[in-house]
Amino acid sequence: MDELYKPEHFNKLIETINKKGIIQYDYFVNWQKVLKNVEPIEKELNLLNTLVGKADFESVLFDIFKEYPKTIKAIPTLLAIRDKSIEVLIDKTNFIYQHFDFKQKELTDDNVHKLVEFVMKSGLGELIQNKQIKSIPDYCMGVEVGLDSNGRKNRGGTQMENLVESFVAKFCHEQNLQYLPQANAKKIKENWNIEINVDKSSRIIDFVIKDNTDKLYFIECNFYNGGGSKLKSTATEYIEMSRFWKEQEIEFIWVTDGKGWLTTQNPLQDYFERGNILLNIEMLKGGYFRKIIK
Template sequence: MNELYKAEHFTKLVETLSQRGILQYDYFVNWAKVLTKIEPIEKELHILNAAVGKEDIEGVLLGIFKEYPKTVKAIPALLAIREKSIDILIDKTNYIHRNFDFKHREFTDDDLNSLVDFVMQSGLGKMMQDRNIRNLPDYCTGVEVGLDSNGRKNRGGTQMEQLVESFVALFCHENDLEYLPQGSVKSIKAAWGVDVKIGKAGKNIDFVIYKKSTGTLYFIECNFYNSNGSKLKSTASEYTKMSELWKAQGIEFIWVTDGKGWLSSIKALRDYFDYGNYLLNIDMLQNGYLEKIIL
């Protein structure tokens, strides 16, 4: 890259950084995952629903647990926990614990009384008794939706991958090129017979494009930062080091990144770019920069 091109390219990149997010409809809730969590306990939730609104809820729950012991396995889900065996500190002064085991098995009467006590002491029983929870299957679906929100961070990362792949797939199709999503040492070898060193143990490359006419591999990594933070600088530094390893193998590296978070970390981007690495944003993908680099 000559200095004039570098200056113009970097200025354009900064000027066209996206000021808006890239959220897509599938970011909010992974409904398929939610339903897979509900399905194994759906029958048990409907049975337990018979206890809702009952004055003698402890007696009703005990009766349900005795007649339908499999219903016990649904209790953790109603409290937004994944563990099937839980230790509770029941006496803080003497540091005494009690174990509550929700795995289905042959329960003794003491086990079942203990589990009823757990439901009541946790507050779940009172919520059911007072009809603050009216329908356990619907309530549990809501709990799972809440738990699934923890996965939004990962989905936020895949949103950028999905967006970039729409450009990569079309570009490769139109130009008779092959590509792999989540390329690994093994999959690259299987696809094109090329041995590579990716460097970071267990790391996959977001996209790998193979140009058969020259035997050249292009590694593409992508991310989007809507807010600033130390992560941006560390990512730029990591890619600078990794690109040296890849360049030594004749591999071209293209980093596609975007987001207004970079506006407070321009120097980190510039430092990476000054090493002679390719740096693109979404606007540049839209305007044919893959063609300029690869064709």
């Protein structure tokens, strides 16, 4: 285990940094979520689809809103927003706002006219009328795919966790050890009757392994494709975190990777040189858990 603290270990880690990334097929689009968001307004989208190419677009839209008011709830999604009501600044000089409510149950003609005006002035109406949007249901699916792209950052973190867990699970199975994913103090107490002190009540550890002597090993993992201040702040946080766990005789293992570290090596080296355990994916592949957990 002494070799894990030598300079050669850090050099090897940098040399074997994963530069290609860990993108897997489920990273791109969460199709289940997209379909789940579209399904509740599917009927309304099909009703609105009758508007495509209509010369008397505003008149027909007024009639649809009036006769089928539930169609109004689909408008925010078509504009890629989640808000059920919105304030639009219509006078920049006097700061006058127009309120639009997309969840109204009782509509006056004035309310409907305002909603039709909103659709037209937002530019959505013109696209539908001119057939630049040829299928509103298909267009809505595309909007949801675009909105889902915001979740890729979280999926990237989840993919690293899934990848590391595959090594944790295999190692624990081979060594007949137990582990807990996404564990907090309560979960550790309930499963193993071991009490730990935490630095904050919301602290969740990516993985906890318990050896046959009831010693605990805490594992945190992350992957950085790009550099920036986040990497430095993470390294600083983990220096303190490792110290905090060591005081309780808990071994802290940081598994991190990604080409972002190639331009931000100093914080990573600072963490390592303080006597902390540092691994990357290539080292997991090389069976480094066996060097740490007996």
